[in-house]
Amino acid sequence: MSIVEPPDLDTVEDPSPSDAPTRRPRRVRARSPKLPYALVVPAVGVLIVGLAYPMGWQILNSMREYGLPQQFGADAPWIWFANYTSLLGDGFFWRVVVRSLVFMAGTAFATMAIGILLALLMKAAPRWARLTLQMALLLAWAMPIVAQMTVFSWLIDPRNGVLNYLLTQLPGIDMTGHNWLEEPLSFFFVAAAIITWASVPFVAISVYAALTQVSDEVLEAAKLDGASSRQALMYIIMPIIRPVLIILLLLQFIWDLRVYAQIQLLQDFGPKGDDYDLLGTYIYGLGIGQGRFGLAAAAAMIVLLITLCVSGFYVRELLREDAR
Amino acid sequence: MRSSVKRALAAFAAVVIAIIWAFPVYWMINSSFLTPLTISGLEPTFLPFGGTLKNYQEVTTETPFFEALTMSIMVVAVALVVCLTFATLGALAISRFRFRGRKTFVLTVILVQMLPAEAMFIAQFKMISGLGLLNSLVGVSIIYVAMVVPFTIWMLRGFVTGVPIELEEAAMVDGCTRIQAFRRITFPLIAPGLVASGVFAFIQVWNEFALASILLTDDDAQTLPLWLRDIAQQSNLGAPEWGQIMAGSVLVAVPVIIFFVIVQGRMAQGLVGGAVKG
Numbered sequence: 001m002s003i004v005e006p007p008d009l010d011t012v013e014d015p016s017p018s019d020a021p022t023r024r025p026r027r028v029r030a031r032s033p034k035l036p037y038a039l040v041v042p043a044v045g046v047l048i049v050g051l052a053y054p055m056g057w058q059i060l061n062s063m064r065e066y067g068l069p070q071q072f073g074a075d076a077p078w079i080w081f082a083n084y085t086s087l088l089g090d091g092f093f094w095r096v097v098v099r100s101l102v103f104m105a106g107t108a109f110a111t112m113a114i115g116i117l118l119a120l121l122m123k124a125a126p127r128w129a130r131l132t133l134q135m136a137l138l139l140a141w142a143m144p145i146v147a148q149m150t151v152f153s154w155l156i157d158p159r160n161g162v163l164n165y166l167l168t169q170l171p172g173i174d175m176t177g178h179n180w181l182e183e184p185l186s187f188f189f190v191a192a193a194i195i196t197w198a199s200v201p202f203v204a205i206s207v208y209a210a211l212t213q214v215s216d217e218v219l220e221a222a223k224l225d226g227a228s229s230r231q232a233l234m235y236i237i238m239p240i241i242r243p244v245l246i247i248l249l250l251l252q253f254i255w256d257l258r259v260y261a262q263i264q265l266l267q268d269f270g271p272k273g274d275d276y277d278l279l280g281t282y283i284y285g286l287g288i289g290q291g292r293f294g295l296a297a298a299a300a301m302i303v304l305l306i307t308l309c310v311s312g313f314y315v316r317e318l319l320r321e322d323a324r
Numbered sequence: 325m326r327s328s329v330k331r332a333l334a335a336f337a338a339v340v341i342a343i344i345w346a347f348p349v350y351w352m353i354n355s356s357f358l359t360p361l362t363i364s365g366l367e368p369t370f371l372p373f374g375g376t377l378k379n380y381q382e383v384t385t386e387t388p389f390f391e392a393l394t395m396s397i398m399v400v401a402v403a404l405v406v407c408l409t410f411a412t413l414g415a416l417a418i419s420r421f422r423f424r425g426r427k428t429f430v431l432t433v434i435l436v437q438m439l440p441a442e443a444m445f446i447a448q449f450k451m452i453s454g455l456g457l458l459n460s461l462v463g464v465s466i467i468y469v470a471m472v473v474p475f476t477i478w479m480l481r482g483f484v485t486g487v488p489i490e491l492e493e494a495a496m497v498d499g500c501t502r503i504q505a506f507r508r509i510t511f512p513l514i515a516p517g518l519v520a521s522g523v524f525a526f527i528q529v530w531n532e533f534a535l536a537s538i539l540l541t542d543d544d545a546q547t548l549p550l551w552l553r554d555i556a557q558q559s560n561l562g563a564p565e566w567g568q569i570m571a572g573s574v575l576v577a578v579p580v581i582i583f584f585v586i587v588q589g590r591m592a593q594g595l596v597g598g599a600v601k602g
Binding site: 021026027028029030031033035036037039040042043044045046049050051053054055057058061066069118121122124125126128129130132133135136137138139140141142144146147148150151152153155157159160162165178195197200201228257258260261264265266269279283284287288293297298300301304305307308311314318319323 | 327330331335337338339341342343345346348349351352355363364365367368387406410413414415417418419420421422423425426429430431432435436438439441442443444445446447448449450451461466467469470471473474477485487488490502511526530531533534537538549552553556557563565566569570572573574575576577580581585587
């Protein structure tokens with residue numbers, strides 16, 4: 001989702017579990033064998049009600065005919081994989097899938113590239129400049145999604161937006177009255193820019209934290225051995241911070257795939273229509289918009305599958321952390 | 325000499341980028357103080373001199389702001405209390421005890437965090453509407469607790485693991501029961517963790533838009549993000565009242581920004597503050 005999803009903060013920045021790296025945490029067998037189960041019951045209960053039950057409903061109904069008539073009490077016959085096959089045979093669904101994946105990859109890589117550059121810059125800059133940059137990043141990071149979208153809509157407002165004004169000040173450019181959301185490609189570019197703006201802070205600050213773990217002695221030694229600073233970056237720093245980079249990239253993939261809120265809000269304030277849909281808004285339109293819940297459930301299952309593929313690696317990394 | 329030039333360049337670049345990154349936030353605040361006349365002028369106004377509080381006054385009185393604020397506060401309070409209680413218990417279980425099914429539970433906690441709202445919200449909508457809980461505090465709270473509990477457990481796990489079990493055992497040798505040992509030893513030591521994860525949960529719930537937009541459709545059951553979307557959308561039908569929309573955005577964003585700054589400090593404290601030194 002949005003600005004903060006702190007599982008990663010835990011992994012990336014919080015050294016409290018690993019601060020005493022040599023001591024493995026000890027777990028005991030409870031005197032009463034029921035105690036641990038009693039402790040997890042409330043959490044498991046709420047997960048069953050809030051997630052597992054809807055998930056079960058979704059799996060079942062993705063295999064049934066469930067449209068408007070069923071809303072009003074008609075039988076919902078089993079049609080097994082017909083919902084899936086009709087989606088997969090639909091050219092428009094594929095267009096939305098591909099569009100979402102391209103959007104995800106583009107935004108994630110842009111975020112990572114800018115984030116890493118800013119982290120290196122923080123390392124190179126004097127303390128006061130680094131703190132200034134960190135404060136600015138924190139401000140952007142803290143913005144709620146809805147406020148992000150209203151503010152950027154105002155910045156790019158065709159009539160009085162400051163972006164068009166500033167661009168028009170450049171010689172040879174006249175952007176007066178330019179509508180940034182009209183063209184689908186431009187619409188998605190704006191969406192990607194906003195999401196990148198909002199997610200770079202997390203990446204930059206995490207990568208910077210990782211960079212500070214690279215000991216100066218190692219770099220010093222490399223320099224004495226005649227390594228250029230580019231070589232030091234490529235062969236010493238990058239390999240050391242690689243695990244952090246991988247986790248961050250995977251998180252960006254996961255988050256940039258689920259951008260329902262941003263796209264929906266940008267459509268609210270700008271143009272609407274199929275051409276401006278990504279998977280989230282597409283499923284919303286199918287289910288809540290048109291009441292075709294069977295199809296929407298099948299589409300949601302496909303999104304889930306895509307997410308699972310992307311996050312498989314991430315889960316492996318986290319489990320490794322738990323074993324430590 | 326060369327390296328000092330480099331540092332100066334880096335400082336310059338850092339400041340320029342800081343200005344670019346903070347600009348939208350600055351622009352939001354700046355515009356929120358401008359009159360409609362100034363804001364619709366041909367030249368943008370870069371400094372809020374001669375500003376007005378009128379936007380704030382209008383946006384809070386002419387729209388159901390206080391209703392939305394009340395709803396947001398109630399949702400956040402219920403979700404936070406329930407979530408923190410459940411998550412503390414769960415975190416204790418996985419970081420203190422060996423038990424059959426522990427791995428499965430940990431895996432579930434991790435996997436569930438990957439679930440995109442997109443992949444679930446249709447089914448959640450059907451369930452909540454089937455229970456007759458659309459537009460109710462209870463309905464949205466169930467979904468929110470399920471949404472934030474996993475990461476809260478995961479985050480607290482780190483803090484609980486940071487308190488060595490030997491401390492609790494020592495207290496038990498001295499005559500405490502397990503519950504007393506937890507309350508007197510572990511609980512105070514993980515308090516910063518509770519604050520930090522509580523603030524994170526707060527931010528998530530306060531900002532949540534996707535689920536709220538489908539579970540809270542009534543005008544009088546809206547949380548603040550929905551309220552903000554509404555005023556932006558309504559005024560978009562005519563000429564947008566950007567001053568008011570920005571004032572509304574400030575009102576939604578400010579609590580988050582404040583808590584964010586707090587939690588950053590707390591996190592740092594949790595990292596360095598070696599509460600357990602011997």
